[in-house]
Amino acid sequence: MRTLNAADLSLNTATVSKQWTLEECIEGCKRHGIGGISPWRDKLQECGIDRAAKLIREAGLGVSGLCRGGWYTAEGALTQNVIDDNKRAVDEAAAIGAETLVMVVGGLPEGSKDIVAAREIVTEGLARTLEYARTQGVRIGIEPLHPMYAADRACVNTTGQALDICDKLGDGIGVALDVYHIWWDPEIAAQIRRAGKERIHAFHVCDWMSPTRDMLTDRGMMGEGVIDIPSFRQMVEAEGFDGLVEVEIFSAENWWKKPADDVLAAMVNALPSI
Amino acid sequence: MRTLNAADLSLNTATVSKQWTLEECIEGCKRHGIGGISPWRDKLQECGIDRAAKLIREAGLGVSGLCRGGWYTAEGALTQNVIDDNKRAVDEAAAIGAETLVMVVGGLPEGSKDIVAAREIVTEGLARTLEYARTQGVRIGIEPLHPMYAADRACVNTTGQALDICDKLGDGIGVALDVYHIWWDPEIAAQIRRAGKERIHAFHVCDWMSPTRDMLTDRGMMGEGVIDIPSFRQMVEAEGFDGLVEVEIFSAENWWKKPADDVLAAMVNALPSI
Numbered sequence: 166m167r168t169l170n171a172a173d174l175s176l177n178t179a180t181v182s183k184q185w186t187l188e189e190c191i192e193g194c195k196r197h198g199i200g201g202i203s204p205w206r207d208k209l210q211e212c213g214i215d216r217a218a219k220l221i222r223e224a225g226l227g228v229s230g231l232c233r234g235g236w237y238t239a240e241g242a243l244t245q246n247v248i249d250d251n252k253r254a255v256d257e258a259a260a261i262g263a264e265t266l267v268m269v270v271g272g273l274p275e276g277s278k279d280i281v282a283a284r285e286i287v288t289e290g291l292a293r294t295l296e297y298a299r300t301q302g303v304r305i306g307i308e309p310l311h312p313m314y315a316a317d318r319a320c321v322n323t324t325g326q327a328l329d330i331c332d333k334l335g336d337g338i339g340v341a342l343d344v345y346h347i348w349w350d351p352e353i354a355a356q357i358r359r360a361g362k363e364r365i366h367a368f369h370v371c372d373w374m375s376p377t378r379d380m381l382t383d384r385g386m387m388g389e390g391v392i393d394i395p396s397f398r399q400m401v402e403a404e405g406f407d408g409l410v411e412v413e414i415f416s417a418e419n420w421w422k423k424p425a426d427d428v429l430a431a432m433v434n435a436l437p438s439i
Numbered sequence: 440m441r442t443l444n445a446a447d448l449s450l451n452t453a454t455v456s457k458q459w460t461l462e463e464c465i466e467g468c469k470r471h472g473i474g475g476i477s478p479w480r481d482k483l484q485e486c487g488i489d490r491a492a493k494l495i496r497e498a499g500l501g502v503s504g505l506c507r508g509g510w511y512t513a514e515g516a517l518t519q520n521v522i523d524d525n526k527r528a529v530d531e532a533a534a535i536g537a538e539t540l541v542m543v544v545g546g547l548p549e550g551s552k553d554i555v556a557a558r559e560i561v562t563e564g565l566a567r568t569l570e571y572a573r574t575q576g577v578r579i580g581i582e583p584l585h586p587m588y589a590a591d592r593a594c595v596n597t598t599g600q601a602l603d604i605c606d607k608l609g610d611g612i613g614v615a616l617d618v619y620h621i622w623w624d625p626e627i628a629a630q631i632r633r634a635g636k637e638r639i640h641a642f643h644v645c646d647w648m649s650p651t652r653d654m655l656t657d658r659g660m661m662g663e664g665v666i667d668i669p670s671f672r673q674m675v676e677a678e679g680f681d682g683l684v685e686v687e688i689f690s691a692e693n694w695w696k697k698p699a700d701d702v703l704a705a706m707v708n709a710l711p712s713i
Contacts, residue, residue, distance in 0.1 A: 273649070278667040280623065313587040315623035316649040316665045326625040349554065349589035351600040375547070375590040380654060391590045393552040 166399050169410065171433045175201030175229035177369065177413035178208045180432075184425035187212040191224045197429040201227035201409040203267075203367075209257060218261045229409040230306065230341060230367045231263040237290030238271035238283050238320070251294040258303045264408060265306035265366035266298065267341045272317045283320045288330055291338065299337050306341035306366035307331070311349075313380055323347075324356035331364055339364030342401065343413065345371050345384055348392045354400060362405035370394055370439055371414040382417035386431050388438030398439060410439060440673050443684065445707045449475030449503035451643065451687035452482045454706075458699035461486040465498050471703040475501035475683040477541075477641075483531060492535045503683040504580065504615060504641045505537040511564030512545035512557050512594070525568040532577045538682060539580035539640035540572065541615045546591045557594045566608055573611050580615035580640035581605070585623075587654055597621075598630035605638055613638030616675065617687065619645050619658055622666045628674060636679035644668055644713055645688040656691035660705050662712030672713060684713060 167173075176199050178190050185193060187208040194202055202221060209217050209231070221228060234254035237247055258266040270287040273280060295305050307327040310319035321327050324347055327340045340360055347353050357365070372390030377383050387394055398410070412432050414420050420428050441447075450473050452464050459467060461482040468476055476495060483491050483505070495502060508528035511521055532540040544561040547554060569579050581601040584593035595601050598621055601614045614634055621627050631639070646664030651657050661668055672684070686706050688694050694702050 273665055278665050280667070284625070311586060312623040313585065313651070313654070316647060316651075320623075322623050323625060329625075349586040349594075349596050351558070351597060351603075373590060377587070377590075377654060380587070380651060391547055391552050393554070 166395070166402050167407070169436050169439055171198040171436070172200035173410055174199045174432060175203050175227065175409035175411040176429065176432070177203040177232065177411050178205050179232065180412055180414045180420065181425040181428050182208070183421040187217055188220060189425070191220050191226065193425060193429050194226055195224050196426070197433055199429060199432070201229045201411070203228065203230040203232060203411050203413070204261070205232045206254065206257060209261070214257055214260045221261055227409050228261050228263045229411045230265050230267045231258040231261065233267045233269045233308070234294060235268035235319070236271040237287045238274045241274040243286050243290050243293070247290065248293050251290070252297050255294060255298045255301050255303045259301045263303070265304045265339070265341060267367060268305060268307045269310060270307065270319045270321045272315060272320055280315065280320050287320060288333065291330060292334055295334055295338050304366055305338040307338065308341040308343060309346055311346040323350055323352070324360065325352055328356060328359055328364065339366040341367035341369065343369035343371070344392050344394055344397045345369070345373060348373060348397065357400040357404060360404065365401050365404060365406045367411060368398070368401050368406060368408065369411045369413045371412065379417065382415045384415045386414060386420065387412070387435040394439050440669070440676050441681070443710050443713055445472040445710070446474035447684055448473045448706060449477050449501065449683035449685040450703065450706070451477040451506065451685050452479050453506065454686055454688045454694065455699040455702050456482070457695040461491055462494060463699070465494050465500065467699060467703050468500055469498050470700070471707055473703060473706070475503045475685070477502065477504040477506060477685050477687070478535070479506045480528065480531060483535070488531055488534045495535055501683050502535050502537045503685045504539050504541045505532040505535065507541045507543045507582070508568060509542035509593070510545040511561045512548045515548040517560050517564050517567070521564065522567050525564070526571050529568065529572045529575050529577045533575045537577070539578045539613070539615060541641060542579060542581045543584060544581065544593045544595045546589060546594055554589065554594050561594060562604055562607065565604060565612065569608055569612050578640055579612040581612065582615040582617060583620055585620040597624055597626070598634065599626055602630060602633055602638065613640040615641035615643065617643035617645070618666050618668055618671045619643070619647060622647060622671065631674045631678060634678065639675050639678060639680045641685055642672070642675050642680060642682065643685045643687045645686065653691065656689045658689045660688060660694065661686070661709040668713050
């Protein structure tokens, strides 16, 4: 494995979402020597797309992703509204030069118990977005989310399932792998090999706390929890992944309450745990 | 699918664990026309094994399972202590004529981040217990637990993974399928077919609440949540499963606070949702 430095890290803005604007995130990355950023769309829009693109470029930061497109089941059947919003997400990803547009695909439609149907809606939605993304030179990265989010966030829950969709849809679509979501998967080693370099669009890290006190916002800094993160980095690097390692931590009771500069310092200090 | 009646249900004692002793559960099943019971070992031991066996037999109840053996990683490496406790669980399952000894296999050993090693400990432990169980005519049912329990309860998290272990260990071992743990699995239909009648030892129902407010104790009565339970019953019955449908609900804030007779009445009322 390569030796990681701060310059190999990317700050997902969710990690300090309660503390900083995008502009402050960019400045913070520069101060801490962090090499990349991955904005959420709300922060990006708040800053202004063109202005954000300019600030990121001037700061010399890589852009490991844009979070997030998807949510295809938000209005039940796939609507023009949802398709259009995903087109805008593609445009935004293109504007900031993101390595991938990360897709959180959406869970069960309101009132539905049909996860099979939800998955069909998602596949159709991804196909529609991909068609447009190809014309804009943007790559689509499906993020398989932990199965505990199947109902309310994403009905694509394993890397294998995501790759089945990629197989079906062809070029320009791959996976955004977050150790938080995949660490438990008994098939993960084989599926990472199956993905290969071309389809590993992003590698996200944080840690699984044991016990976990909140299903969404109790994620840990790398090293705080039970995930053998280096084993996963080894798997993706064995396939040739050499991109930024993106740090995305949702932590209502801990990291979101700390001064953001302390969080970025902790990220850099956690390098040996990645 | 067959038409379900109260007599086709089995009460897992966890459903009313805060309200009733095993003896009260047995009386309650009789009152509500529920056909079977599945004790947890604490309730069984509290009652006394022989006395419990006699009471269950006299009540004419089926025994859909004994919860639970396993927890092979409790002491790190597989210890004699853990092996012996599982032998006692086999003896208890035999004494009450349980259809299967349900295995919650255990999560990561204290301080460990090595889920691959944990799975090896579990497979070895299951092999040891199975060897003894065969001599006692007891079937072992691995319960794949939802991936959100991989760290702290069970590192066997999919039906496919459990069946891989069954394939390796041979006769007398199968799966205990709980819709709560498997409903999200994109491979589940194929894996239930793969299991077949001989290896589907138990079928547990409850519901997934959306949102879920606690990772362990916020499970719903059938129909309250988002699981298409009949679709899963159809899958297991298509394989020939004709056993008791076991109701196991952990619900700290709702069902555990109600009078247990109301809970049993609600189970019977929920038959159309199964």
